[in-house]
Amino acid sequence: MRNVLPELRRERGWSQQRLADELGVSRQTIISIERGRFDPSLPLAFRLARTFDRAIEDIFDDA
Amino acid sequence: MDPRDHAADEQASDQRSRWGRLRGSDTSTLWVAIPVAILLAVGIGVLVTLTGVAGPRPVVGGIAFAFVTVWPCFGLVWALVVDRETLHGAVDRPEESVESQWYDAAAGKAFTDVLLVVGLGTAVIAFGGLEPPAIVVLPGVIVVAMVAFGVRYLLVRTRG
Numbered sequence: 575m576r577n578v579l580p581e582l583r584r585e586r587g588w589s590q591q592r593l594a595d596e597l598g599v600s601r602q603t604i605i606s607i608e609r610g611r612f613d614p615s616l617p618l619a620f621r622l623a624r625t626f627d628r629a630i631e632d633i634f635d636d637a
Numbered sequence: 638m639d640p641r642d643h644a645a646d647e648q649a650s651d652q653r654s655r656w657g658r659l660r661g662s663d664t665s666t667l668w669v670a671i672p673v674a675i676l677l678a679v680g681i682g683v684l685v686t687l688t689g690v691a692g693p694r695p696v697v698g699g700i701a702f703a704f705v706t707v708w709p710c711f712g713l714v715w716a717l718v719v720d721r722e723t724l725h726g727a728v729d730r731p732e733e734s735v736e737s738q739w740y741d742a743a744a745g746k747a748f749t750d751v752l753l754v755v756g757l758g759t760a761v762i763a764f765g766g767l768e769p770p771a772i773v774v775l776p777g778v779i780v781v782a783m784v785a786f787g788v789r790y791l792l793v794r795t796r797g
Contacts, residue, residue: 599734617733
């Protein structure tokens with residue numbers, strides 16, 4: 575699933591490891607989400623949205 | 638998350654170690670896992686020696702069994718006593734990480750592989766009139782399962 579996670583993360587100046595620590599998942603998970611190879615679970619998507627103060631549909635695009 | 642919270646998390650992360658600590662204790666798991674594993678392995682070695690299942694040289698066979706089984710015994714004891722939150726690199730929510738999805742996918746595909754291989758093997762044995770000993774067949778099934786899972790996991794991980 576396409577997403578704007580890399581842009582949001584860079585806006586905050588966070589590394590992939592920092593974001594992974596914030597969410598309690600592995601760095602590989604962040605890498606896979608950013609590449610669109612892994613669709614996060616609903617709870618993880620909600621935590622991502624809350625972390626960046628965005629709606630889920632503002633981060634992910636299933637088109 | 639507040640930056641101070643993140644700093645506190647990083648400090649806690651620094652206190653983690655490769656082998657972790659016992660549950661509810663500051664003691665390293667190595668202080669328990671190593672001696673218990675050695676005791677278990679020696680027990681297995683003695684059992685093998687006394688029963689003579691290792692062949693014509695029971696003492697040598699017992700020592701060999703003890704040496705071979707000490708490593709899995711260590712792994713088993715360590716897995717039972719370790720507090721995973723004290724392990725370096727352990728994440729808070731492993732079930733939501735991509736590795737968990739890889740594991741599930743690999744396990745599902747490996748199960749199909751094992752069914753296929755064991756089914757074909759059974760057919761070959763039945764129609765070929767073979768009678769392999771169970772001590773060979775059962776470890777063979779375990780090896781097939783381990784190899785199937787390992788290969789499947791590598792393939793799933795490579796595909797991302």
